[in-house]
Amino acid sequence: MRRLYTLLFYAALPLVFLRLLWRSRRNPAYRMRWRERLGYCNVGLPTGAIWIHAVSVGESQAAEPLIRQLQTDFPERTLLVTTTTPTGADHVAKLFGDAVIHCYFPLDLPFAVRRFLDQAKPAMLLMMETEIWPNLLGECASRGVPTLLANARLSAKSARGYSRLGSFARAVFAGIDHVAAQSEEDAERFRALGVPPERVAITGSLKFDVRLPASLFEQAEVIRRGFGHRPVWIAASTRDGEEEPILKAHRRILRAIPGALLLLVPRHPERFNNVAQLCKRQGFSLVRRSDREACAPRTEIYLGDSMGEMSLLLAASDVAFFGGSLMKFGGHNFLEAAAMGMPVTFGPHMFNFATISRMFLEQGAAVEIDSAESLASIMIRWLNNAGERSRVGEKGRTLVARNKGAREKLMALVTRMLR
Structure with a gap:
C-alpha cells in the first residue's frame, strides 16, 4: 500500500x-x-x-x-x-x-x-x-x-x-x-x-x-494611542468568505457605537489586497498597517496587512473574534488573546480546537456566534459594558493559567x- x-x-x-x-x-x-x-x-x-x-x-x-x-x-x-x-x-x-x-x-x-x-x-x-x-x-x-x-x-x-x-x-x-x-x-x-x-x-x-513580554503591551499602547479614544474590536485570522459577514456586522456596530474601529487581519498575506478592495467597495474608510499612515477619527477599518504582528494588534484591541470558524476551516488559536484577559468569540466550526473551545464555552470564557447579526450583537454588548468584558476576559485568563x-x-x- x-x-x-x-x-x-x-x-x-x-x-x-x-x-x-x-x-x-x-x-x-x-x-x-x-x-x-x-x-x-x-x-x-x-x-x-x-x-x-x-x-x-x-x-x-x-x-x-x-x-x-x-x-x-x-x-x-x-x-x-x-x-x-x-x-x-x-x-x-x-x-x-x-x-x-x-x-x-x-x-x-x-x-x-x-x-x-x-x-x-x-x-x-x-x-x-x-x-x-x-x-x-x-x-x-x-x-x-x-x-x-x-x-x-x-x-x-x-x-x-x-x-x-x-x-x-x-x-x-x-x-x-x-x-x-x-x-x-x-x-x-x-x-x-x-x-x-x-x-x-x-x-x-x-x-x-503563552509568553506575553512586557514590551508587547508597551508597543501596543503606542498603536492604541494612534487610534484615539474609541472602542476597538479585532477580527483575527479571517479566511476567504468570512470578511463579508464581518463587514456586515461592523456596519451594525457602527450604527450602535459610532466611532468603533475594526482591526481586520486576514490569515494569509496573499489575500491582503483583495480584502482591502472589498472594504473599499463596501464604502468603508480604510487604513492599511503596511502604509504606516495615521488612523484618522473617521477611519472605520484598520487592515492588519503586516506579517508577524498579530500579537501586537490583539494587545491593541478590546475584544476579539477569531476567524476560520464561520466557514468550515476548523478555527484558529485564540489562547493568546485569552491570556491577555480579552473576551473572545468564534464561529461554530472550531473542529481543530474542539476540546479547547468547548472548555471555554462551558466556563463562560468565550461566546460562539453563527451569523453577522449574532457577531454584531455580542460585540456591541461587550464594547458597551466594561464590567462584563472584564469578567469574561478574566475567566479566559484563569483557564489559560490553569492549563x-x-x-x-x-x-x-x-x-x-x-x-
Whole structure:
C-alpha cells in the first residue's frame, strides 16, 4: 500500500509544483528554494541536530515555548526547523533569527526524504500537531531516528478518514515512536488508529504556554494611542468568505457605537489586497498597517496587512473574534488573546480546537456566534459594558493559567528520547 501511495505521489508531482507556481502569483516566495522541497538542505548541519517540523505560522507559534526550552536545555544541539509555507518560514525567522536553521520540509517521496536525512542526520524528529507522512516515518524508523508527534491532535473527521485506509494507516501510525496528545479524546483516536498505548501520553496543549513580554503591551499602547479614544474590536485570522459577514456586522456596530474601529487581519498575506478592495467597495474608510499612515477619527477599518504582528494588534484591541470558524476551516488559536484577559468569540466550526473551545464555552470564557447579526450583537454588548468584558476576559485568563505545563511534560519526554 505504501508503494501505491508513493506511485500516486510521483504521478501528482507536476501538480504539486504547478500549485506552488499558482500560489506564487500572490506570494513570490512560493517560487523560491524548490531544491529544499526535493531534499537539498545544504546548510552544513552537524550530526545530532534536533529536527522540529511546524507546517506554518500557527504551528511555529505553538512550538515557540518548546523551541526556546530546547535552546536552554540542549545548548550544544543544533535546532533545525522546517516549515511548508513561506509565511511559516518568515515567522520562524522573526521568532528565532539565526538561532535556528530553517529549511523547507521535503516532499514525502523516498528520494527527497533520504536525501534530506542524509544531509541533516538528526538525532530525533519532532513533528507538531498532525503531521503523518508515511515515507518519512518509514525512513526514520529504518535509520533509528526516533519520532515524536508533539502537541498532537486528531479531529474525529480526520480519524474517520484515516480509518478508511485500514491496515495501511495502522502500519503508519504504529511507526510513530511517541505521541504527546493534547487531550484524552486525541489520545484515544491515536490509539484506535494503531499507535501502541504505551507510546501515547497526554501532555496538554503547548498553546496554553503563552509568553506575553512586557514590551508587547508597551508597543501596543503606542498603536492604541494612534487610534484615539474609541472602542476597538479585532477580527483575527479571517479566511476567504468570512470578511463579508464581518463587514456586515461592523456596519451594525457602527450604527450602535459610532466611532468603533475594526482591526481586520486576514490569515494569509496573499489575500491582503483583495480584502482591502472589498472594504473599499463596501464604502468603508480604510487604513492599511503596511502604509504606516495615521488612523484618522473617521477611519472605520484598520487592515492588519503586516506579517508577524498579530500579537501586537490583539494587545491593541478590546475584544476579539477569531476567524476560520464561520466557514468550515476548523478555527484558529485564540489562547493568546485569552491570556491577555480579552473576551473572545468564534464561529461554530472550531473542529481543530474542539476540546479547547468547548472548555471555554462551558466556563463562560468565550461566546460562539453563527451569523453577522449574532457577531454584531455580542460585540456591541461587550464594547458597551466594561464590567462584563472584564469578567469574561478574566475567566479566559484563569483557564489559560490553569492549563499551562505542556512544555515541561514534553521536555521530559524529549530528554528521555535523546538519552
